[in-house]
Amino acid sequence: MQITLIIIPYLLLAINYLSLFLLGIASIFLLMRIYSAYVYKAPLDFSTILYVFYIPELITGPFRDYSSWNNKIERATLIATSIKILYALIFILLSGFIYSKVIPFYNNILYVSLITYLTLYIQFSFMSELANAISLFLGKSYVVNFNKPLLATSVNDFWTRWHVSLGMFSKKYINQPLTFYLSKKIKSKVVPYMASILITFLFIGLWHNLSPNYLLFGLYFGIVVLLERQFYSKVFNKVSNYKLRQISGILYTQSVHLIGFSFVTEFVQKIIIQP
Amino acid sequence: MNIENIVKTLISDYFKVEIEKVMDVTTASDIEGWDSLSHTELLLELEGKLDISFELSDLMEMDNVGSLIKIIECK
Numbered sequence: 027m028q029i030t031l032i033i034i035p036y037l038l039l040a041i042n043y044l045s046l047f048l049l050g051i052a053s054i055f056l057l058m059r060i061y062s063a064y065v066y067k068a069p070l071d072f073s074t075i076l077y078v079f080y081i082p083e084l085i086t087g088p089f090r091d092y093s094s095w096n097n098k099i100e101r102a103t104l105i106a107t108s109i110k111i112l113y114a115l116i117f118i119l120l121s122g123f124i125y126s127k128v129i130p131f132y133n134n135i136l137y138v139s140l141i142t143y144l145t146l147y148i149q150f151s152f153m154s155e156l157a158n159a160i161s162l163f164l165g166k167s168y169v170v171n172f173n174k175p176l177l178a179t180s181v182n183d184f185w186t187r188w189h190v191s192l193g194m195f196s197k198k199y200i201n202q203p204l205t206f207y208l209s210k211k212i213k214s215k216v217v218p219y220m221a222s223i224l225i226t227f228l229f230i231g232l233w234h235n236l237s238p239n240y241l242l243f244g245l246y247f248g249i250v251v252l253l254e255r256q257f258y259s260k261v262f263n264k265v266s267n268y269k270l271r272q273i274s275g276i277l278y279t280q281s282v283h284l285i286g287f288s289f290v291t292e293f294v295q296k297i298i299i300q301p
Numbered sequence: 302m303n304i305e306n307i308v309k310t311l312i313s314d315y316f317k318v319e320i321e322k323v324m325d326v327t328t329a330s331d332i333e334g335w336d337s338l339s340h341t342e343l344l345l346e347l348e349g350k351l352d353i354s355f356e357l358s359d360l361m362e363m364d365n366v367g368s369l370i371k372i373i374e375c376k
Contacts, residue, residue, distance in 0.1 A: 031357045065361045093364055186330060197337070203360045205337040206344060219338040255336075 032207055034061055035200050035229060043236050052084040054233065058195055062092040065199065082160040086153040088171035088191035091198070095166075102162040110159035114152040119301045121148040126300040138295075139288040146294055147175065150189075179275030180258055181250045181282055185230075192230065201226040224248040239290050246286045305370050307350065312366065315343055325367030347373065 038057040045053040059078045068074040077095045125145040132138050154171035162168060170190045178184035185193050201222050208218030224245070231244020262278075265271040287294075313320040316332050316339070329335040344355055353376045363369050 028357050031361065065358060091364075093362070198364075199361055201337045202340055202363075203357045206341045206355070206360055207357060209341045209345065215338065215342075218341070222337060 028207070031065070032200075032204060034064075039229065039232055039236075055084055055087055055089060058089050059092070061199065062195075066092045068092055082157045082164070083169070086150070086157065087189075088154050088157060088169040089195050090161075090166075090169050090191070091194065094169075097167045099162070099165060099167050101165040102159070104163070107159050107163040111156055114156040114159065117152045118149050118156075118299055121145050122299040123301050125298055129295075135288050135291065136284065139284055139291040142291050142294050142298065143284065143287050145298055147172075147188075149299055176280065177276060178279045179272055180254055181247065181279055182254050182258075184279050184283060185247070185251070192233065196226050196230055200229055220252055223252055227251065234290070235293055237293065239293060243286055243289045246289065250282055250286070304351070304373050308347065308366065308370050308373065311343065311346065311350070315339065315346075323366060325365065325370070327366045328364065351376075 038054070038061060042054040042057055045057075056078060059080070063074050063077060068077070073096070077090075077092060080090065083090055122145070125141065129138065129141060132141065151172040154169075158168050158171075173187040173190055175184055175188035178187050204222040204225060205218050208221055209215070212218055227248030228241065228244040230247070231240040231242075234240050234243075262271055262275055265274055309320055309323045312318075312323045312332070316334055318332055323332075329340060344360070348354055351373065353373060355372075359372045362372065
């Protein structure tokens with residue numbers, strides 16, 4: 027039972043790649059929800075089936091944890107929902123249109139990465155807003171998926187603000203149990219922590235796509251987070267002025283992220299919606 | 302001391318935050334420094350102090366301080 031719980035998330039990735047032909051991108055969200063329901067020992071009833079196949083969040087997320095599935099909230103009105111959907115669609119299409127017009131003028135990988143990254147942020151966050159607007163209309167709670175990631179002051183902080191629901195899934199179902207499990211087995215503090223951070227980020231990387239680029243993406247961020255734990259406060263605490271420390275933290279984070287993002291820019295360009 | 306007090310005192314001492322700030326709805330992201338390593342250390346300390354043993358499924362169901370207390374109470 028113990029080891030099964032740890033292995034399952036990686037099996038989910040494998041099943042996801044096998045099932046891509048049948049279910050497309052939706053399969054990984056479907057599998058993550060099955061896993062969450064399994065952990066919470068959800069009864070096999072209509073509500074659980076509805077949770078697993080909850081369509082508004084099936085294609086682009088956000089991932090909704092089973093623990094919050096039965097939270098009832100006051101339903102949003104049709105007018106408010108329609109406005110939110112329209113608003114999100116306009117931003118998604120407009121950013122895609124601008125992207126298609128701007129990108130041919132740039133060849134430098136860092137410029138292309140920066141523009142692709144910003145467009146992805148706009149499109150992905152508004153897709154989450156779109157899914158959330160439908161959920162609120164159906165009486166389901168709001169799932170935070172983006173929390174001002176451009177203001178993150180460290181890479182560690184960034185991953186708690188960008189694609190929050192995937193970060194939450196990885197932390198809750200992979201990183202923390204794995205650190206705990208390895209700590210008991212290895213009787214060391216540092217090794218389990220380092221191993222579980224690296225494995226978690228490899229999971230996050232490969233979650234997006236099974237390719238060497240995403241493997242490198244995951245490994246890169248895993249190593250950066252480990253280095254940050256060791257050196258971040260030593261370096262940034264030297265800046266005594268609070269505002270200056272915040273600004274330098276933001277600049278550092280976005281620069282480091284841009285380098286990591288450039289590994290996968292080519293792949294992301296294919297998923298940007300361009301009207 | 303009841304379980305709730307033991308857990309909240311331990312969290313308050315470990316992360317050096319006021320005990321009033323450790324509420325049932327408090328999550329790891331609300332407290333600075335509460336990462337997977339400190340989470341593990343905290344749980345291992347609770348295991349030793351209360352003579353209990355956490356399952357991996359328990360860890361996955363820990364959403365906030367309140368759910369941690371409930372899980373311990375069910376042991």
